[in-house]
Amino acid sequence: MQLDPDNHKNTNRQETEKRTSPLQYGNQEKKNVYIETYGCQMNFADSEIFGSILLKEGYTMVNEVGLSDYVLINTCAIRDNAEQRIRKRLRELRAVQRQRPWMRVGILGCMAERLKTQLLEEEENVSFVVGPDAYRKLPNIMSRVRGGDKVAATELSNDETYDDIEPVRLNGNGISAYISIMRGCQNYCAYCVVPYTRGLERSRNPQTIVDEARYLFNEGYKEITLLGQNVNSYRWEQNGTKVGFPELMAMVAEISPSMRVRFATSHPKDLSDDLLHTMARYDNICKSIHLPVQSGSERMLKLMNRKYTPQWYLNRIEAIRTILPTCSISTDVIAGFCTETEEDHQATLEMFRTVRYDSAFMFKFSMRPNTFAARHMEDDIPEEVKIRRLEEIIALQNQLSLENNQKCIGQTFEVLVEGASHRSKEQLFGRTSQNKVIVFDRGNHQPGEYLMLKVTECTSATLKGVVVD
Ligand code: SAH
Ligand code: SF4
Numbered sequence: 001m002q003l004d005p006d007n008h009k010n011t012n013r014q015e016t017e018k019r020t021s022p023l024q025y026g027n028q029e030k031k032n033v034y035i036e037t038y039g040c041q042m043n044f045a046d047s048e049i050f051g052s053i054l055l056k057e058g059y060t061m062v063n064e065v066g067l068s069d070y071v072l073i074n075t076c077a078i079r080d081n082a083e084q085r086i087r088k089r090l091r092e093l094r095a096v097q098r099q100r101p102w103m104r105v106g107i108l109g110c111m112a113e114r115l116k117t118q119l120l121e122e123e124e125n126v127s128f129v130v131g132p133d134a135y136r137k138l139p140n141i142m143s144r145v146r147g148g149d150k151v152a153a154t155e156l157s158n159d160e161t162y163d164d165i166e167p168v169r170l171n172g173n174g175i176s177a178y179i180s181i182m183r184g185c186q187n188y189c190a191y192c193v194v195p196y197t198r199g200l201e202r203s204r205n206p207q208t209i210v211d212e213a214r215y216l217f218n219e220g221y222k223e224i225t226l227l228g229q230n231v232n233s234y235r236w237e238q239n240g241t242k243v244g245f246p247e248l249m250a251m252v253a254e255i256s257p258s259m260r261v262r263f264a265t266s267h268p269k270d271l272s273d274d275l276l277h278t279m280a281r282y283d284n285i286c287k288s289i290h291l292p293v294q295s296g297s298e299r300m301l302k303l304m305n306r307k308y309t310p311q312w313y314l315n316r317i318e319a320i321r322t323i324l325p326t327c328s329i330s331t332d333v334i335a336g337f338c339t340e341t342e343e344d345h346q347a348t349l350e351m352f353r354t355v356r357y358d359s360a361f362m363f364k365f366s367m368r369p370n371t372f373a374a375r376h377m378e379d380d381i382p383e384e385v386k387i388r389r390l391e392e393i394i395a396l397q398n399q400l401s402l403e404n405n406q407k408c409i410g411q412t413f414e415v416l417v418e419g420a421s422h423r424s425k426e427q428l429f430g431r432t433s434q435n436k437v438i439v440f441d442r443g444n445h446q447p448g449e450y451l452m453l454k455v456t457e458c459t460s461a462t463l464k465g466v467v468v469d
């Protein structure tokens, strides 16, 4: 469900024909912007928000660094390696800047928020840093840095939701889109930097969410993913009317039965039966839940400040299995958090064997400065132990993914076709409601179609199928 938060994808789409010739360009104000996005889905949604802000101000999106006057890097700070990647990217950009000395580089997103002006001091080729709640200031900042100024805008807000901004769909497939429904997080899990980089939790006006979803549907989109760090705590109250996450899901699902609705991420402590029943009522709400467990050990969960026990978590899994028998379940897990013993690690493996996840994002613990863990705990698990534990979890999950996929062989699923398979242009791929990818021969089919596919073979990552009439 969730993108690998360390993944990077260029989110630009250039209308090449709109670019002016070099001569004209020489006479124009330089306003070509190249956006690069790293991190989670929320960052991808944010790039579409500030992309939209910039387009309104007359900026143009280009799809090559070599054509740009501004490079905006939307960054992630979740683990140290996410930040190291950005530092490496900045070194690479220096060579381009030598060719285009007027080009300005800005760091946006979570790493900007975490490091603030320190980034301007440490990385001399960066001209501006802008945190996730300050994107409205971008046009102003970008005109200020032209003359060589350095600018930082990193104040967080208690109410910014960008709900009046219609995001520009960057690099989209025209079929599925993200809608940010809330921002921030105040769960303060001991290991996590997000509450510090994204600020306090705030929900967005439901009417603007429904309007955006309806607009996308009218534009031909077939799938919407509602995004927040903890969507279950979505809450809106105005003039005595209360809207919680189940109500919001229902409002979006009712736009059309032919538009799928997904959501990410759910915090186990807040996953209510009410939401599960709402999911059961609507065929177009996808039967797939991402429920990050982080650890299977009660002691670790407590130290992590996750606010649930393994028993509570398993009770929620039971509720999903009972109310939504066809639902897939995926998770996030951290290996080697402070003081983790072999016994704790075994409890995590046991959790995986019990739940039998369909897929998982698996990480080794990375101590983040200023988090509760950094202030009060010691990063005491040796690197080789973290790596070994992580590898054990990955090996187990690969086996579980394979076994779960094997169970699909012979079954028929409705898929929404998303595009050409990465391996071959002769093949397309689509997703089931359970968020599983099925690859099949193209025939006369097109992205955006709903098709019934029968699964014929599988690996631990992908299913292969044939179209059934
Ligand atoms: N809001 C989501 C998680 C967002 S971050 C939730 O609470 O479930 C995505 C994942 O990154 C987390 O679920 C966690 O597994 C991982 N993560 C967060 N901080 C980390 C750290 N310091 N080291 C390693 N992994 C971390
Ligand atoms: Fe981080 Fe916890 Fe918030 Fe998720 S719920 S973003 S892990 S603090």
Ligand code: F3S
Pocket: 005, 038, 039, 040, 041, 042, 043, 075, 076, 077, 078, 109, 110, 193, 194, 197, 198
């Ligand atoms: Fe990374 Fe920020 Fe998302 S730290 S995971 S980009 S909220």
